[in-house]
Amino acid sequence: MTPPQRDLESGIHTDLDGRITYGGYLRLDRLLSAQSPLSQPPHHDEMLFIIQHQTSELWLKLMIHELDAALAFLRRDDLQNAQKVLARVKQIQRQLYEQWGVLETLTPAEYLQFRDVLGPSSGFQSLQYRIVEFMLGNKHAGMLQVFEHDPVAHARLHAVWQAPGLYDEYLRYLARRGHAVPASILARDVSQPWQSQPGLLPLLRRIYENTSTFWPEYHLSELLVDIEESFQLWRFRHMKTVERIIGFREGTGGSSGVAFLRKAIEQSFFPELIEVRTILGS
Numbered sequence: 001m002t003p004p005q006r007d008l009e010s011g012i013h014t015d016l017d018g019r020i021t022y023g024g025y026l027r028l029d030r031l032l033s034a035q036s037p038l039s040q041p042p043h044h045d046e047m048l049f050i051i052q053h054q055t056s057e058l059w060l061k062l063m064i065h066e067l068d069a070a071l072a073f074l075r076r077d078d079l080q081n082a083q084k085v086l087a088r089v090k091q092i093q094r095q096l097y098e099q100w101g102v103l104e105t106l107t108p109a110e111y112l113q114f115r116d117v118l119g120p121s122s123g124f125q126s127l128q129y130r131i132v133e134f135m136l137g138n139k140h141a142g143m144l145q146v147f148e149h150d151p152v153a154h155a156r157l158h159a160v161w162q163a164p165g166l167y168d169e170y171l172r173y174l175a176r177r178g179h180a181v182p183a184s185i186l187a188r189d190v191s192q193p194w195q196s197q198p199g200l201l202p203l204l205r206r207i208y209e210n211t212s213t214f215w216p217e218y219h220l221s222e223l224l225v226d227i228e229e230s231f232q233l234w235r236f237r238h239m240k241t242v243e244r245i246i247g248f249r250e251g252t253g254g255s256s257g258v259a260f261l262r263k264a265i266e267q268s269f270f271p272e273l274i275e276v277r278t279i280l281g282s
């Protein structure tokens with residue numbers, strides 16, 4: 001063991017005037033001055049509430065960046081890189097759902113002391129969250145209304161709504177690899193919510209029953225299943241956190257609250273990737 005003192009090495013840069021620095025590069029002046037509690041006098045726990053949301057938004061930003069890359073790699077048939085970034089997405093999602101443990105330390109009474117400052121604002125209005133949902137295929141035109149007050153946000157979500165999602169690009173990739181994806185699915189209107197497609201089951205079954213022949217397809221499919229599961233874990237932990245903090249109160253966004261959040265837990269982005277498991281071996 002050494003004493004708890006470490007000498008500065010002579011090579012360590014201390015003359016940083018005008019140079020790229022840690023704080024400068026990371027724009028920490030902006031990042032760390034963006035926490036403005038509204039409660040008066042400031043409630044101790046509002047800082048936790050703000051930072052939990054801001055860190056979530058940062059991870060969502062990275063998730064969108066990586067999902068964009070995954071879609072582009074898939075379009076180019078670059079499966080290795082698509083898999084690499086999707087594996088990263090899965091780890092980002094882990095950060096997002098593990099983070100609920102921090103907010104769960106907020107007691108119901110503490111939250112009620114500053115909840116009124118939130119007015120009608122709600123996570124329901126998170127643009128980046130909605131972009132991720134749309135990229136994963138949960139297209140819902142009605143969500144666009146929430147962003148009508150903000151034309152830039154609206155245009156961004158509108159573009160994602162009109163673009164193929166991860167499942168669309170996955171199925172197009174499979175078709176290019178020679179799998180019998182029905183033409184009607186390949187030509188679908190990608191702005192529509194996904195409808196269950198039993199016509200996909202034969203080809204998925206072939207992939208899942210012959211994993212060594214179709215290993216790249218199988219591995220990619222399982223990454224999609226991982227991403228869906230991680231998303232569900234986030235939704236579930238959000239719902240449980242909300243339940244223990246506000247019980248069955250209505251949400252500030254105007255919804256029924258927990259009942260509304262619970263409905264989302266049943267939703268699947270890639271239902272055929274689960275259904276195929278039911279028919280394997282039969």
Ligand code: HEM
Pocket residue numbers: 052053056057103111121122123124125126129238241242245246250251252253254255256257258260261264
């Ligand atoms: C005290 C903590 C929280 C409570 C009580 C809470 C409560 C709620 C409620 C009741 C809703 C339904 C919409 C509404 O009527 O407001 C909602 C939606 C939402 N919240 Fe939270 N929330 C909390 C923390 C968070 C955090 C930390 C995030 C992270 C970004 C978040 C993101 C979202 C999102 C994205 C939705 C929309 C979900 C969907 O469309 O299914 N929430 N929240």
Ligand SMILES: N[C@@H](CC(=O)c1ccccc1NC=O)C(=O)O
Pocket residue numbers: 053115118121122123124246250251252253
């Ligand atoms: N919907 C929450 C309020 C809330 O959590 C919230 C408010 C403003 C910004 C983000 C929020 N987070 C998730 O909905 C509530 O009903 O208490």
